[in-house]
Amino acid sequence: MINLDYIYKKNVDIKDFCTFKIGGKVRHLFIVHSTQTLLNVCFYCKIHNIKYKIVGLASNLLFPKRYNGAIIVNRSHSFMFRKNHLYLDSGITLSNVINMCLNKGLSGLENLSAIPSTIGGAVVNNTGAFSCEIKDIIDYVEVYDRRTFKKKRLYNSDCNFSYRDSIFKSNDYIITRIKLNLTPMPKNMIKEKILSIIDKKVSTQPMDYPSAGSIFKRGKLLPAKIIDELGLKGIRYNDAQISNKHAGFIINLKNACSDDVMHLVKLINNIVYKIYKMKFKLEIELVK
Numbered sequence: 001m002i003n004l005d006y007i008y009k010k011n012v013d014i015k016d017f018c019t020f021k022i023g024g025k026v027r028h029l030f031i032v033h034s035t036q037t038l039l040n041v042c043f044y045c046k047i048h049n050i051k052y053k054i055v056g057l058a059s060n061l062l063f064p065k066r067y068n069g070a071i072i073v074n075r076s077h078s079f080m081f082r083k084n085h086l087y088l089d090s091g092i093t094l095s096n097v098i099n100m101c102l103n104k105g106l107s108g109l110e111n112l113s114a115i116p117s118t119i120g121g122a123v124v125n126n127t128g129a130f131s132c133e134i135k136d137i138i139d140y141v142e143v144y145d146r147r148t149f150k151k152k153r154l155y156n157s158d159c160n161f162s163y164r165d166s167i168f169k170s171n172d173y174i175i176t177r178i179k180l181n182l183t184p185m186p187k188n189m190i191k192e193k194i195l196s197i198i199d200k201k202v203s204t205q206p207m208d209y210p211s212a213g214s215i216f217k218r219g220k221l222l223p224a225k226i227i228d229e230l231g232l233k234g235i236r237y238n239d240a241q242i243s244n245k246h247a248g249f250i251i252n253l254k255n256a257c258s259d260d261v262m263h264l265v266k267l268i269n270n271i272v273y274k275i276y277k278m279k280f281k282l283e284i285e286l287v288k
């Protein structure tokens, strides 16, 4: 029987599935279109002892030259509005959710406009921008434990959200469903907010090149400001380059690989260490 709910490919170039456009062959690739199939494929990998990683838009990830496991691309997409609440699958993209909320006259996510993300990925990273984080509107997150495959509901305070961090970084859970709390607002006001955020992002970030967003987390020092002050903008190693437009981004000019990106990361951190006696922490995740 053909199951149209997922697509399976073998030995696929993962660079075609991530925003950095970097990475070599992945042994198994599944694209799943429902939560049930997401769970089935995860369970299949578990019982066959196949290492697996769920991804959304793979927009925060740097893939290696080879990944000997399964990448599960989550495209689950069911949702339901009830009053000021939105219940949704983890594979829906932020841009779709923002549009759906705009159509309903519900506010809450506008500051996250133009961030390439699924809701699941945003929950894991507690994605944020312009003084707003996804945690601000999360009521609860439904997950399955990766070992027992038992369902669990984690309320906001159980999720240990902090700056670009959450309990889900432990990799113990499959995120399946999320409840968001939204606020009614006139549609024209929501639209104005969205357009102004998109405008800010497009004018300050290198959206025209593949990247994984900010390379480093903010700490006591602001990485983009320091990298800029150190005159490192535009420095290139093979096809990886510190963006001229935003010093916090490393972009892929064409054929960069993970080693090229990491070469620049080390270069920046060595210089920063000499001057500030500290190193920046990565915001992007290295897939192993």
Ligand SMILES: Cc1cc2nc3c(=O)[nH]c(=O)nc-3n(C[C@H](O)[C@H](O)[C@H](O)COP(=O)(O)OP(=O)(O)OC[C@H]3O[C@@H](n4cnc5c(N)ncnc54)[C@H](O)[C@@H]3O)c2cc1C
Binding pocket: 019, 053, 054, 055, 056, 057, 058, 059, 060, 061, 074, 090, 091, 114, 115, 116, 117, 118, 119, 120, 121, 122, 123, 124, 125, 126, 127, 128, 129, 164, 168, 173, 174, 175, 176, 205, 207, 211, 212, 213, 214, 285
């Ligand atoms: C141009 C650009 C701009 C960006 N701007 C910002 C910004 O302003 N603010 C910001 O915070 N980030 C930003 N980012 C980074 C990135 O977009 C966010 O971190 C985003 O939320 C990641 O979502 P994703 O769906 O792509 O997750 P992925 O990168 O696919 O995955 C992230 C992590 O979540 C895990 N994961 C994903 N889905 C699930 C699931 N269902 N269950 C369990 N684990 C899961 C993955 O295994 C991985 O560990 C930017 C990136 C780019 C390329």
